[in-house]
Amino acid sequence: MADKKRINLNSRASRTRGKIKRVSTDRPRLSVFRSSKNISAQIIDDVAGKTLASASTLEPDMRKELGKGSDKEAAAKIGKVLAERATEAGVKNVVFDRGGYIFHGRIKALADAARESGLNF
Template sequence: MASRKDTLVRRASRVRRQIKAVANGRPRLSVHRSSKNIYAQIIDDVAGKTIAAASTLEADIKSALKTGADMAAAAAVGKLIAERASQAGVKDVVFDRGAFIYHGRVKALAEAAREGGLNF
């Protein structure tokens, strides 16, 4: 029987493979959530570089939030990553949820990023 980690790695690689098939050169918005924080990066896979990043560990977000592990924190990170992407000149991205289902904090981050001006 496969361990939980093996299952998560297999699911994340399956999602990433599907994303690369439809990306058409667009950078991907990669999301990672832990039990205490949430992180987002915009990655250019062609160049292999991170264009923009945001997380609940940053001082300005951390001081404004009660915890880094709720929907309000995810929405704040989504707005911040959209703002930083627009400063970097990125408007269209592909959403990479990794091994996480599109629900709860991941969904809140995605919706806040869309409201901030990212298209995906």
């Protein structure tokens, strides 16, 4: 059963990324990964193949500050930190890649916090 869920997630993710690549040629991609205990996000320039900014609940300072990384508050904090790091790197406009996850809960909290902190998508 777990293999079937992973296959479904991967197919949804590839479908989402295909649509994103068709729409966005000049904007970097904000990619989100969510596990049962943590969440991480990174801004990727697909043309150059480089990561411009990243944030995760696995970072040592985030672990001390958040305690646990599996709730909406942690996701919102990661979105805020990522947006701050992106503006330092000179990135303002991105395309949101939810990676096959449904846009609710922690994914939505991360996206809303990133928007409030200055990212446009």
